[in-house]
Amino acid sequence: MKYDVVHRGDELSARLAEKFLALASERGMMQNTEQPDLVISIGGDGTMLHAFHRYVDRLDRIAFVGVHTGHLGFYADWKANELPELVEHMASIRDAGLEEKIVRYPLVEAKVIRERVTSVHLACNELTLRGVRSMLVARVDINGSPIEMFRGDGICVSSPSGSTAYNKSLNGAIIHPSLEAIQIAEMASINNRVYRTLGSPMILPKHHHCEIVPKAGQHLHISVDHLQFEYDDVVAIRCSVSEKKVRFARFRPFPFWVRVKEAFIGADVD
Ligand code: NAP
Ligand code: MN
Secondary structure, eight states: OEEEEEEOSSHHHHHHHHHHHHHHHHTTOEEOSSSOSEEEEEEOHHHHHHHHHHTGGGGGGOEEEEEESSSOOSSOOEEGGGHHHHHHHHHHHHHHHGGGGEEEEEEEEEEEEESSOEEEEEESSEEEEEESSSOEEEEEEETTEEEEEEEEEEEEEEOSGGGGTHHHHTTOOOOOTTSOEEEEEEEEEOOSSSOOOOOSOEEEETTOEEEEEEOTTOOEEEEETTEEEEESOEEEEEEEEEEEEEEEEOSSOOOHHHHHHHHHTOSOOO
């Protein structure tokens, strides 16, 4: 099995990455940064986002695993002291068995249409659109029909696995990643007798799409996960559930709702 390791860059994560390399080579597995089958992210959820974007062109051939060196993460669910166990799992299944261990999570596909260029982005967590010097003014269309004129801080379009990130701070719903959907959540919309938005998050199924059409001439900030862009010529952003998915190796069960509880509520409930 060919693997690569991506780490956060702090001392603990770097030391664990070295340890992982040593353990894996003892078991005859080699690092391959060009064409890995498995990518181990050591750090936090943010590190997994970096790993995802580093290998975004090879998503169909790569599975990710996350080790956390801080708090429990949604993408990083192995503990630092479990590296030997993780390497054992990898060594015992070899290449052929990896497919059976894989879960696939939906992604947001966002086409950013500007005056002269169009780019397509994949978000593991979310895309956000915000005003830079003033609030965002944009029409929101769903499947080609205008639904509202948005005025406020911005709009967040998240994936199910990203629903526990920025989306959750916006009071969006938590969506199980087995549902192929995207969620549109508002950031501080203005609602009064003049301006009106729906106010509730909207969840779109596969094959539906939303288009955010900003009023011309605005200076806008776009984020795709941890990546940031600023443009003053955005014509429209079209979001949908991507045909592509991100693949995670689940060597042992750790149900999504248990991760939700442990991350947000704590280990004990009574
Ligand atoms: P960051 O500022 O370190 O991330 C903010 C927090 O979000 C970190 O605690 C991060 O966990 C956590 N996180 C990331 N993905 C998550 C997920 N799918 N579920 C639950 N928590 C998650 O920046 P970053 O590490 O580069 O991550 C970028 C992400 O930060 C963005 O995709 C966005 O979702 C999130 N963000 C949230 C807000 C907000 O809630 N107001 C604002 C800006 C950005 P780790 O500490 O394990 O990395
Ligand atoms: Mn982070």
